[in-house]
Amino acid sequence: MGIPLDLLSNAIVAGLLLGGFYAAVTVGISISFGMLDIVNIAHPAFIILGSYVAYIINATTGADPIAAAVVMLPVFYFLGTGIYQVYYAAFERRGQEALRGLAFFFGLLFITEVGLILAFGVDYRYVEARYIGPTWRLGFVDLPLRMLVPCIVSLLMVLGLQLLLAKSFVGRAVQAVAQDQLALQLLAVDPIRIKRMAFGVSIATAALAGAFLIIIQPVEPSVGREYIGRVFAICVLGGMGSLPGAVIAAMLLGVVESFTATFYGPSWAPAVSFGFLLATLAVRPAGILGR
Amino acid sequence: MRPWKFSLLTLAAGAVVFALALAARSDYLFFAGYVVLQFIVLATAWNILGGYCGYVNFGTAAFFAIGTYTTVALHKIGTNSGRYLSGTAGELLQPLFPLSVPTLVILSGVVAGVIGLGMGYLTLRLRGVFFAIATLALAVVLQTLVINWDFVGGSRGAYIIRDEGLAVAGFKLGYIQYLFAIMLLLAAVALSVARLIEGSRLGYGFATIRDDETAAEAAGVPTLRLKLIATTISGAFMGMAGAPYPYYIGYVEPAGTFGLPYAVNSVAMPMIGGTTSWAGPLIGAMLLGSMQQIATVTISSAVNLLLVGVLLVVFVVIAPNGIIGLVLDWRRSRGKP
Amino acid sequence: MTAPLLEVKGLAKRFGGFVALEGIDLDVAPGERLGLIGPNGSGKSTLVNCVCGTLYNEMGTVRFAGQALDGLPAHQRTHMGLARSFQLPRPFVSLSVADNLRVPLLYTVRRRSLLISSPADLDERCFELLQQVGLDGKARRRPSDLTQVEMRKLELARAIAAEPKLLIADEAMAGLSHSEIEDIIALLMRLNAQGITIILIEHIMRAVMSFSQRLAVLVSGRKVADGKPEDVVNNPEVVRAYLGQ
Numbered sequence: 001m002g003i004p005l006d007l008l009s010n011a012i013v014a015g016l017l018l019g020g021f022y023a024a025v026t027v028g029i030s031i032s033f034g035m036l037d038i039v040n041i042a043h044p045a046f047i048i049l050g051s052y053v054a055y056i057i058n059a060t061t062g063a064d065p066i067a068a069a070v071v072m073l074p075v076f077y078f079l080g081t082g083i084y085q086v087y088y089a090a091f092e093r094r095g096q097e098a099l100r101g102l103a104f105f106f107g108l109l110f111i112t113e114v115g116l117i118l119a120f121g122v123d124y125r126y127v128e129a130r131y132i133g134p135t136w137r138l139g140f141v142d143l144p145l146r147m148l149v150p151c152i153v154s155l156l157m158v159l160g161l162q163l164l165l166a167k168s169f170v171g172r173a174v175q176a177v178a179q180d181q182l183a184l185q186l187l188a189v190d191p192i193r194i195k196r197m198a199f200g201v202s203i204a205t206a207a208l209a210g211a212f213l214i215i216i217q218p219v220e221p222s223v224g225r226e227y228i229g230r231v232f233a234i235c236v237l238g239g240m241g242s243l244p245g246a247v248i249a250a251m252l253l254g255v256v257e258s259f260t261a262t263f264y265g266p267s268w269a270p271a272v273s274f275g276f277l278l279a280t281l282a283v284r285p286a287g288i289l290g291r
Numbered sequence: 292m293r294p295w296k297f298s299l300l301t302l303a304a305g306a307v308v309f310a311l312a313l314a315a316r317s318d319y320l321f322f323a324g325y326v327v328l329q330f331i332v333l334a335t336a337w338n339i340l341g342g343y344c345g346y347v348n349f350g351t352a353a354f355f356a357i358g359t360y361t362t363v364a365l366h367k368i369g370t371n372s373g374r375y376l377s378g379t380a381g382e383l384l385q386p387l388f389p390l391s392v393p394t395l396v397i398l399s400g401v402v403a404g405v406i407g408l409g410m411g412y413l414t415l416r417l418r419g420v421f422f423a424i425a426t427l428a429l430a431v432v433l434q435t436l437v438i439n440w441d442f443v444g445g446s447r448g449a450y451i452i453r454d455e456g457l458a459v460a461g462f463k464l465g466y467i468q469y470l471f472a473i474m475l476l477l478a479a480v481a482l483s484v485a486r487l488i489e490g491s492r493l494g495y496g497f498a499t500i501r502d503d504e505t506a507a508e509a510a511g512v513p514t515l516r517l518k519l520i521a522t523t524i525s526g527a528f529m530g531m532a533g534a535p536y537p538y539y540i541g542y543v544e545p546a547g548t549f550g551l552p553y554a555v556n557s558v559a560m561p562m563i564g565g566t567t568s569w570a571g572p573l574i575g576a577m578l579l580g581s582m583q584q585i586a587t588v589t590i591s592s593a594v595n596l597l598l599v600g601v602l603l604v605v606f607v608v609i610a611p612n613g614i615i616g617l618v619l620d621w622r623r624s625r626g627k628p
Numbered sequence: 629m630t631a632p633l634l635e636v637k638g639l640a641k642r643f644g645g646f647v648a649l650e651g652i653d654l655d656v657a658p659g660e661r662l663g664l665i666g667p668n669g670s671g672k673s674t675l676v677n678c679v680c681g682t683l684y685n686e687m688g689t690v691r692f693a694g695q696a697l698d699g700l701p702a703h704q705r706t707h708m709g710l711a712r713s714f715q716l717p718r719p720f721v722s723l724s725v726a727d728n729l730r731v732p733l734l735y736t737v738r739r740r741s742l743l744i745s746s747p748a749d750l751d752e753r754c755f756e757l758l759q760q761v762g763l764d765g766k767a768r769r770r771p772s773d774l775t776q777v778e779m780r781k782l783e784l785a786r787a788i789a790a791e792p793k794l795l796i797a798d799e800a801m802a803g804l805s806h807s808e809i810e811d812i813i814a815l816l817m818r819l820n821a822q823g824i825t826i827i828l829i830e831h832i833m834r835a836v837m838s839f840s841q842r843l844a845v846l847v848s849g850r851k852v853a854d855g856k857p858e859d860v861v862n863n864p865e866v867v868r869a870y871l872g873q
Contacts (some may be wrong), residue, residue, distance in 0.1 A: 018540035039420050041349075041427070090608040099501075100607050103562055104346045107604035114597040176504045186368055222551075231427045236421075271435035281414055281421050463692035492734045499720050499731055505682055506718040509711070513738030513788055515701070567722070 006140035011140050011262040012255055015102045019254025020151030021216060023158050024209040025227060026234040028202040031161075033232070034241035035178040036195050036202075038087065038164040042105045043231060044224035045112035046203055050071045050076065050210020051125075051219040052116060059129040066153055068272045073204045075266035082204025083108070084196045109224075124218035132215060150212035155247070159210055161201070162243045174198045178241055233277035305475045313468065321467045325539060328474040328581035329532050333553065334560035334572035335481040336528035337487065338427040339522045342566030344500030345418050350426035350547045350556035353433045354526045358399035358533025363443045365390055365398070366451055392473055397532040402580070403440055403530020404523045411522035415515060434549040448544030451537040470535050481528050485569035497521060502598060529557075529593065551596060558584075559603040565615025574614055631694060633794055633825050634679070634710075639688035641671075641678055648674045649849045652688065656794065661820055663779035663840030663857065664829045667869055670846040672829050673715050675774065676796050680712050681705045693793065695754040709793030713786070713800050715829075717779035727768040729754040732790040738758050754789075760806075760815055761785045777803045784812070794825045801832055810837055825852060837861070845869070 025047060025174060032040045050069060057068035129147040131258045147268045165171035173194045213219060234253055238245030253273055312320050333351055340346050369390055390398070414425040438446045488494045496517045499507035504514050537543045556579065564575025579599060586595035610617050632655040638653040649671045656662050666672050677683040679690050681702035690697040697705055712730075720728050733750055758764040761781040763774075771779060784800045797816065801809050813835055820826050830836045836857075838841070843860040845853040847869040853860045860866060 036390065039423070041424070098419055099341065099345050099347055099566075100562075100611055102420070103558055103607045104604060105606060106349060106555070106558060107600050110551065110600035111597060111604065113551070114593055114600060118593050118597065161623060212559075229424070229431055232424045233428075266436060267439055271432045274432045276488060277428050278425055278432075281417055281425060312650070495723070495727070495731055495734055498722055502720040502722050503701075503718045506714065506720065506786075507731070509680060509682065509706060510732040510786060511703050511706040511739065512731065513701075513735070563746045 007031070007262065008205075009141050011258045014147070014256030014262075015258030017143070017147040017151045017254070018258060019247075019251030021147070021209075021212050022230060022234060022250035022254055024150070024205065024212055026231045026238070026246045026250055027158050027161060027243060028205040028209070029231045029235045030081035030086050030238070030241060030243055030246045031198055031202040031205075034235055034239075034246075035068065035174060036198055037178075038084075039102055039201065040105050040199075040202070041232075042109035042112065044207060044227040045109045046076070046079075046208045047227065048071035048116065048212060048219060048221060048224040049112055050207040051214040052120060053112070053207065053211070054211040054214055055125045055219070057128055058129070063131055065211040065215055066149075067206070069207045072207045077200040077204040078208040080200035081196050083203070084199040088192060088196070088197075113224060120221070122220050122222075124220045125214065126218040129215065140168055141256050146215055150215050153162055153208070154212055156248055157205065162204070165243070170194065170197060175241075226273075229270075229274040229277050233273050233280060235238070237276065237280050237291045275284055293317055294435060294483065294487045297370060297486050298479065301479040302476075303481050304522065305479050308489065309472060309475060310442065312471070318465070318467060321465075321471045323581075325471050325474055326466070326584060326597040327577060328471070328478045329536075330556055330560060330576040330580045331573055332474070332481045332528055333557045334564070334576040335485050335569065336532070337557040339485060339497075339528075339562040340518075340525040342561050342571065343488065343494065343497035344518060344521045346415070346518065346521070347423040348426045348522075348525065349423055350428075350430040351360075351529055352530035352553040353426070353430040355409065355533035355536075355553050356437065356545075356549055357526075358396075358530035358545055359536045360437060360443050361399040361402050361532050362395045362537045363449050363451065365395060367442065367449070375406045376537040381584050382601075383403070392470070396473065396531045399419075399534035400527040400531040403533075404527030407465045407522045407526025408505045408519055409520045412524075413517045416520065430549060430554070434545055437545050437549075444455065445492045446542065446545055446617070448542055449537070450542050451540075462581045466538070470539055471511070473535055474532075477531055482569055484524065484528075486573075489569060493517065493520070509621055526573065529545075555596065555599055556580075559599050561613075563602060563606045565613030565614055567612065568615060570611050571615050576613075630658060632656055633660075635689075635691040636675075636679065636689075637689050638677055638795060639675070639685050639686050639690065639735060640730070641674055649678070649685070652849075652851055654844060654851065654854070655666065656825060658793075659820070659823060660825055660826045661816075661839055661841045662825075663836040663843045664827055664846065665831070665833075665836055666841065666846035669715040669848075669870075671849040672846055673798055674849075675846065676712055676798055676829070678720075679798070680710060693731055701766070702873065703735070704733075706790055706792075710792075710796075711787040711790040711792035711794070712796040713780075713798055717771075717776075717783045719774075719779055719782055719786075721770075721771050725769050725771060725782060726754040726758065728771065729757050729784055732786055736790040737758075757785045757789050762786070762811065764800065765839055766825040776807070780798045781805075781812075788819065792824065794824075794827070795819065796827045796829070798829045799831065801830060801835055813839055 004018075028043050028046075029040065033039045039094075044268045050072070053072055054065040054068045057063055057071075058065050087101065087104065091104065131149050134145050136143040136145065136148070165175060167272065173189055174197075177191045177194050177198075216222075230253065234246055237252070238247070238249035253276060257269050258274070259273050262268050307621065308324075312346060337348060337351055340348055356588060410425065411422075414422045437443060443449055465619055488497070496507070496512050498511050498513050499510065508514055560575030561572040562578050563577070563579065564573065565571030579602070583595050583599070585600065586592075606613060612619070634654070634656040636654040638654055638686075639649055641649040652675060654675075664672055665676075674683065678685040679697075681697065681700060681704075692705065692708055692710055695708065697708075720731065723731070730750055733753060738750075755764060755767060755840060758767055761784060763778060763781055763785065766778065766814070772780065774782065778804065780800055784797060786872050794848060795816075803810055804812065809832065814826065816826055816839065828839055842855065843853070843857040844851060845860060845863070845866050847865070852865045852869065853863045856872055
């Protein structure tokens with residue numbers, strides 16, 4: 001084949017690191033879309049919002065962006081619950097989610113992006129942290145810390161969420177509400193409250209994902225758009241509500257994108273994820289792990 | 292009112308508008324009016340799939356761009372026909388070039404329609420949600436393709452030089468007037484098609500798809516076939532709206548063509564105007580289109596876009612049936628049963 | 629022995645780990661009146677959904693008038709003469725009550741005619757159908773103005789509008805008064821006399837017993853009895869399923 005081994009390994013490793021990050025980006029959608037059936041296409045906009053929040057805190061206080069995001073988790077959580085309240089009152093209750101819900105989130109996506117343009121302009125913003133420059137070397141494999149740290153924290157976050165879903169009462173209620181709302185009501189648990197909390201968590205993940213993003217690359221408001229296809233592709237490929245599935249799919253997409261960027265040029269990368277999505281939808285809508 | 296009467300009325304209204312604009316002797320009116328007419332076509336086209344069938348298309352920009360770049364590509368072939376059209380087949384085609392704008396419009400419609408059909412075939416068997424996401428995907432894929440395609444200028448863009456003017460049936464029309472007239476005709480056609488669909492069997496079929504696809508299938512409605520028809524018609528008109536654009540703007544580059552305004556406007560205008568009838572997109576396009584022309588000049592274009600987004604969210608939450616819905620409700624509350 | 633109109637062999641359907649239907653064999657003769665009963669959740673509606681194409685069955689075959697239905701989309705099955713009402717009414721909410729009936733007329737009965745729609749006689753036919761179920765007074769209203777009971781009648785009328793060879797009525801009589809039930813039974817008898825085969829899915833035993841020539845019983849996804857109503861009703865397994873241990 002003649003592809004040098006070090007190029008190949010680096011492409012794979014870069015892809016895996018990218019995939020770890022993509023998992024963080026997607027997990028919010030796995031919850032809101034995969035489990036709650038809410039098509040929140042504005043999710044990437046909230047991630048960008050998270051990036052800018054991390055940027056502001058980092059620029060003014062010099063705090064670590066990830067720490068900044070953790071501090072902001074409650075704020076994003078309440079933003080999520082608030083949005084769900086409006087969504088529920090306006091659409092879910094009346095059974096009109098399909099067209100109007102989509103338009104609603106599209107509007108939110110738009111407002112967020114344009115709002116950020118107005119507030120910050122279209123210049124790229126970036127953060128400063130000790131691990132953004134250095135790169136570890138393992139033999140001939142490069143491990144840039146600015147990719148490694150977000151990847152590791154991201155996987156920890158997903159693991160934490162998975163444990164929450166599997167072990168805690170609220171978590172299991174969320175999984176239950178995805179399958180049978182009526183049964184949940186019979187257990188005297190308010191499904192609306194559960195969904196609200198779940199959606200809040202989903203938006204909270206965007207705060208962290210945003211911090212990861214701005215560590216990995218400079219950010220400007222329209223960056224979110226290329227992630228819309230990615231997150232839904234990964235979510236569907238990973239089997240909708242499955243977090244482990246999302247991680248696997250994220251890694252897969254990361255590696256494929258990395259290969260494409262290495263051997264064909266980075267300008268083709270956005271098309272890869274979307275091509276993935278279209279192919280997945282056409283062939284196996286139930287994803288890898290199935291629903 | 293019978294469909295053909297409607298078409299005549301629309302054409303007559305259009306002719307009046309055109310005559311008034313000519314009398315005002317203001318080129319600016321034509322430039323601004325062209326944009327509003329373009330939005331009427333886009334909003335009407337969007338509504339055929341989105342409002343009538345309930346399938347949301349976020350990729351209006353993609354189909355618009357198909358029209359735009361078809362024109363760019365064919366224009367380049369036309370201006371260098373010697374170089375690009377060689378061989379016996381090429382020699383046969385050469386005299387046809389450069390293609391006139393109406394021809395380009397029709398060809399763009401065909402290309403966009405075919406692509407719409409293809410994409411629909413891939414995604415319409417799934418839930419409406421996946422179709423919507425796929426349309427977003429299409430926009431990005433096409434943008435990536437265009438950026439990497441040097442023939443149409445890639446990310447650097449392409450310059451289109453338009454002619455000075457045109458003699459049509461004895462009148463000497465300036466070029467912008469000519470484009471305006473073409474877009475006016477296209478808008479009339481789009482509105483007529485929408486009106487025709489509404490009153491027909493197809494219109495009923497579309498409504499059942501929107502209301503309950505499972506029940507529609509059980510009643511004998513071939514939902515996939517109808518959805519493909521809607522996607523093709525919708526995509527074709529969007530492409531047609533994009534075809535004259537290079538001549539209008541003079542310089543075409545991907546970021547602007549695939550940009551935000553088309554996506555959000557083609558969703559906001561029908562939803563604010565009202566999705567259940569041909570009149571909704573017309574009202575929405577005229578109102579929002581004019582508002583934006585004014586706002587861009589007075590405030591900034593970013594604020595103006597923000598306004599559109601806010602209006603969309605507000606209307607979707609509070610007035611789901613748009614302005615038409617509000618008017619109907621108001622009439623009902625005043626005693627009309 | 630005439631060939632059965634509907635032949636179901638070995639039908640099975642799972643939802644994830646849950647087995648909704650297993651090994652269902654069911655034949656329906658042309659012109660027959662079949663009653664299908666079973667406790668809630670026994671799979672009756674799932675069976676209907678598989679037969680009509682709303683759901684895809686993993687195993688087994690369905691033949692209608694000698695033709696295999698496997699893989700055919702629901703609308704084609706309707707065109708072949710198979711119509712059903714939904715257990716939970718699914719009206720077309722943006723259309724008027726009368727227009728709800730216009731849809732099967734346009735897309736099934738008149739689908740081959742090139743006329744987009746000839747309003748006058750379609751209107752007449754819609755009105756006639758509404759009269760049959762007692763909804764003619766509400767022709768111009770929207771489904772949202774109807775009571776639950778009226779919506780069930782609309783469901784049934786919409787299925788009848790498709791002029792089927794086999795009509796499946798899925799719990800069309802829930803909530804109806806005594807005289808309303810008699811009216812619907814009379815209507816179904818009339819349709820049957822015209823040659824339409826009918827499968828009646830019901831919980832109202834009185835109605836099912838008086839209507840059916842044959843009774844089939846589903847319990848937990850399996851068919852446990854199939855025969856004359858009086859025999860089936862005395863079948864110990866059926867009694868156990870309904871009355872518990």
